[in-house]
Amino acid sequence: MPPSKILLVDDEPDIVDVLSIVLSEAGFDVTTAGNGVEALAAARQQRPDLILLDVMMPEMDGVETCSQLRQDPLLKDCLVAFLTARGEDYSQIAGFDAGADDYILKPVKPKVLVSRVKALLRRSDPLNSEGNEAEKGPEIFIDVERYVVIAHGEEMSLPRKEFELLRLLASQPGKVFTREAILSGVWGDDVVVGDRTIDVHIRKLREKLGNDRFKTVKGVGYKFEG
Amino acid sequence: MPPSKILLVDDEPDIVDVLSIVLSEAGFDVTTAGNGVEALAAARQQRPDLILLDVMMPEMDGVETCSQLRQDPLLKDCLVAFLTARGEDYSQIAGFDAGADDYILKPVKPKVLVSRVKALLRRSDPLNSEGNEAEKGPEIFIDVERYVVIAHGEEMSLPRKEFELLRLLASQPGKVFTREAILSGVWGDDVVVGDRTIDVHIRKLREKLGNDRFKTVKGVGYKFEG
DNA sequence: ACCTTTTGTTCACGATTTGGAAACATGCAA
DNA sequence: TTGCATGTTTCCAAATCGTGAACAAAAGGT
Numbered sequence: 001m002p003p004s005k006i007l008l009v010d011d012e013p014d015i016v017d018v019l020s021i022v023l024s025e026a027g028f029d030v031t032t033a034g035n036g037v038e039a040l041a042a043a044r045q046q047r048p049d050l051i052l053l054d055v056m057m058p059e060m061d062g063v064e065t066c067s068q069l070r071q072d073p074l075l076k077d078c079l080v081a082f083l084t085a086r087g088e089d090y091s092q093i094a095g096f097d098a099g100a101d102d103y104i105l106k107p108v109k110p111k112v113l114v115s116r117v118k119a120l121l122r123r124s125d126p127l128n129s130e131g132n133e134a135e136k137g138p139e140i141f142i143d144v145e146r147y148v149v150i151a152h153g154e155e156m157s158l159p160r161k162e163f164e165l166l167r168l169l170a171s172q173p174g175k176v177f178t179r180e181a182i183l184s185g186v187w188g189d190d191v192v193v194g195d196r197t198i199d200v201h202i203r204k205l206r207e208k209l210g211n212d213r214f215k216t217v218k219g220v221g222y223k224f225e226g
Numbered sequence: 227m228p229p230s231k232i233l234l235v236d237d238e239p240d241i242v243d244v245l246s247i248v249l250s251e252a253g254f255d256v257t258t259a260g261n262g263v264e265a266l267a268a269a270r271q272q273r274p275d276l277i278l279l280d281v282m283m284p285e286m287d288g289v290e291t292c293s294q295l296r297q298d299p300l301l302k303d304c305l306v307a308f309l310t311a312r313g314e315d316y317s318q319i320a321g322f323d324a325g326a327d328d329y330i331l332k333p334v335k336p337k338v339l340v341s342r343v344k345a346l347l348r349r350s351d352p353l354n355s356e357g358n359e360a361e362k363g364p365e366i367f368i369d370v371e372r373y374v375v376i377a378h379g380e381e382m383s384l385p386r387k388e389f390e391l392l393r394l395l396a397s398q399p400g401k402v403f404t405r406e407a408i409l410s411g412v413w414g415d416d417v418v419v420g421d422r423t424i425d426v427h428i429r430k431l432r433e434k435l436g437n438d439r440f441k442t443v444k445g446v447g448y449k450f451e452g
Numbered sequence: 453a454c455c456t457t458t459t460g461t462t463c464a465c466g467a468t469t470t471g472g473a474a475a476c477a478t479g480c481a482a
Numbered sequence: 483t484t485g486c487a488t489g490t491t492t493c494c495a496a497a498t499c500g501t502g503a504a505c506a507a508a509a510g511g512t
Contacts, residue, residue, distance in 0.1 A: 159444065160445040193471090196474085196490095197471080197472060197473080199489060202488095203490070216487095218481095218487065388459090388460095419461070420463080421462095422461085422500090423462075428500090429501075442500090445470075445497080
């Protein structure tokens with residue numbers, strides 16, 4: 001298998017240098033871009049497997065760039081991960097779901113970055129995409145066909161909303177789903193429910209499957225940790 | 227034992243490619259055909275152990291192809307499994323029994339496909355006991371040919387609707403069938419019946435075959451536990 | 453044809469589960 | 483502290499299901 005191609009996009013040359021070296025040494029085929037416009041051009045030409053996109057950039061920010069990427073039929077299947085500085089304003093990411101596959105906080109340790117990247121690529125690798133039972137990592141299995149969840153060795157059945165919420169969150173472990181995205185995914189776009197409804201269902205899932213698996217990202221949403 | 231021969235029939239080349247790779251890697255001897263006519267020819271020549279047959283095909287559809295296969299004395303013993311797209315019209319399959327040994331919903335994940343195929347081949351392995359009666363696990367046998375069910379050691383005959391409902395549910399034990407799928411599969415897509423009709427038939431099956439075998443998944447549907 | 457029996461469907465209503473809103477509590481950060 | 487955003491509890495409404503009975507339709511026998 002040829003090395004995975006990664007497009008690294010950041011406006012700070014230092015960061016680009018460091019990360020590209022790290023990724024190259026890990027065996028990836030890295031190219032870089034310094035802003036959103038360059039990134040789009042490079043992406044169209046190279047069809048990378050994964051794009052690492054800094055959120056804060058001049059010209060065109062990461063969120064906007066990501067939206068554009070998603071509109072390109074040739075690129076909409078490639079992975080996008082946002083790089084965000086710790087403490088940076090999440091709101092633009094949260095506001096509408098730009099469709100990123102992961103969020104990586106800067107500063108990031110080389111080892112961590114590499115393992116996150118590998119995990120992302122592995123997850124989307126069609127060859128080892130799981131059967132539809134066992135969509136998840138250790139301990140928790142979600143069997144969509146049988147509509148049951150297997151956790152801590154025992155099988156349990158969840159009410160529909162809970163099941164669908166779990167399924168959504170667990171479909172991309174680690175990814176943060178905005179409240180908006182959750183509403184849209186589980187309740188549908190035209191249903192209107194109160195603010196606390198999601199919380200309540202999250203709580204029920206926490207009761208049944210363990211508190212620590214569902215992390216809340218304040219001001220953004222929730223994620224499921226595999 | 228030589229590898230089992232599988233004939234894969236679908237009109238979409240993409241699907242054929244993917245599935246044949248999956249099956250080859252699982253150790254099967256795979257050949258392919260793009261329509262019913264080719265399929266018949268290939269089957270007569272190769273005598274596959276199992277034929278995977280897409281239902282929706284131009285020229286000659288899967289059901290028709292299957293009927294023809296069944297008429298060929300050399301082929302009537304080989305297994306046939308229908309591939310049907312989720313939500314596709316079941317009525318032609320359910321309406322008259324085309325003689326398929328299994329139904330597999332597309333899209334199907336590689337692991338699932340392989341395990342279903344293995345199960346099918348195992349089930350029909352003459353060394354391993356039963357032939358085409360005994361479609362089911364312990365305790366309950368469904369004999370499609372004789373239209374009879376054997377439960378708790380005694381044979382009973384069920385009314386048509388009950389039988390077909392049971393057969394549908396039992397075709398994939400553990401899998402939840404939505405009410406919609408049940409209607410489509412047993413009643414056909416153009417018949418309109420009331421909400422409670424399915425419940426009533428389920429109740430009758432429960433009366434006759436034991437309460438706990440049919441589980442209801444609220445808001446979703448029913449499943450049969452082997 | 454006629455009557456009888458079996459099968460399939462509908463309806464009404466009770467039982468149960470599920471989902472959602474309000475109200476209140478808690479925690480975190482400026 | 484103060485001001486959000488989230489967590490929790492409780493209670494009620496709505497959705498869903500099970501059941502018995504009545505009825506309609508079909509099948510079968512004479």
